[in-house]
Amino acid sequence: MPEIPFWNELIVSPLTQGLIYLHRYLGSFGLAIIVFTVLIRIVMLPLTIQQLRASREMQKLQPLLGELQRKYARDRSMLAQEQMRLYREHGINPAAGCLPMLLQMPIWFGLYQALFSLSNDPQFASVFLWVPNVAATPEPITELFSKPWPWLQANWWSLxxxxxxxxxxxxxQKMMTPTSSDPQQQMLAGMMNFMPIMFAFFAFSVPHGLVLYWAASNVVSLVQQYFFTGWGGLRPAAVVATPSRPAHPARPERPAARGAEAAPLPPRAEAPSPGGIRTYTLEPDAEGRAAPSAEERPGERPQRPPRRKRRRP
Structure with missing residues (x-):
């Protein structure tokens, strides 16, 4: 890394001296890195709280921002002005979420240089958990494809x-990314899924102490994120149970309205009269009424008896 004026005095030297002091006090270089990580996150806690609050407020503004994007889809300048006005009204700083990340970047680079310089000192070549040397750097992962078995034998503990x-x-990342139906947000979330793969890949190119710092920092961030926003986007989508509609009961047949045409009832045969003429009567309905006659039926003219032809004298 090229020499930057005051870089070693401001960043690298304080980090190195802090790690040396914690190592002497705790007796373990790996434990010193974890305690150092917790102390760094405590110092940055006010900025982290500001970041989490800004992220929560941004989630609340997503519906309003979506309306502005649809309204000013063809006018980018007007869209930017309306978005900034919306941020000012709600007291939100869009850059607040990036500030803690930007402040950690010098610590990462400074810690990398500090661990690289301490790796040559035998007193820091200590064992922590399953890692034989926290200050050492594993062999490049590119050699895994050329000589896989020797690489795994020498670096299996780094996996x-x-x-x-x-x-x-x-x-x-899942906890910090809320679920959204916006196609742009979904595409951005898909692109961010490569970040964990990149971190895992870089873990084979830097000293193990720096990887241990990343892992400890992620654990502290998980605890902070859970207490401020819960599981966030890691929570499965709530499935709203739709109650099944009960089957409609069979409606009872309503009686025919007065004046409506009623269906004729089947006739019942009677015994033949003495004259040999068979007569019929109608069965009454459920209310004891007989079928209406033709005179009572609207729209039907009563049948007249046939007219008899007169004979001329």
Whole structure:
């Protein structure tokens, strides 16, 4: 890394001295890195709270921002003005979410230089958990394809740490990314899914102490994110149970309205009269009424008896 004026005095030297002091006090270089990470996150806690609050307020403004995007889809300048006006009305700084990340970048680079300089000192070549040397840098992962078995034999202990770092980064990213039906937000979330893979890949190119710092920082961020916003986008989408509609009961047949045409009832045969003429009567309905006659039916003219022809004298 090229020499930058006051870089070593302002960043690298304080980090190195802090790690040396914690190592002497705790007796473990890996534990010193974890405690150092927690202290750094405590110092940055006010900025982290500001970032989480800004993220929560931005989630609340997503419906209004979507309306502005649809309204000013063809006027980018007007869209930017309306968005800034909306941010000012709600007291939100869009850059507040990037500030903690930007402040951690110098710490990452400074810690990389500090660990690289301490890796040559034998007193820091200590074992932590399953890692034989926290200050050492593993062999490049590109050699895995040329000589896979020797690389795995020499660096197998770096795989769990890299996988844990990538998995914790993925969980943290899911918690920070709210579920949205906006196609642009979904595309951005899909692109961000490559970040955990990149972190896991870089874990084989930097000292293990720096990877341990990433993993510890992710765990602290997971705890902070959970207490401020809950599981966030990691929570499964709520499925609204739609109650099944009960089957409509069979409606009872309503009686025919007065004046409506009623269906004729089947006739019942009677015994033949003495004259040999068979007569019929109608069965009454459920209310004891007989079928209406033709005179009572609207729209029907009563049948007249046939006219008899008169004979001329």
């Amino acid at each position: 769990p740490l890299a996988v844990f770092t990538g998995a914790s980064q993925w969980v943290l």
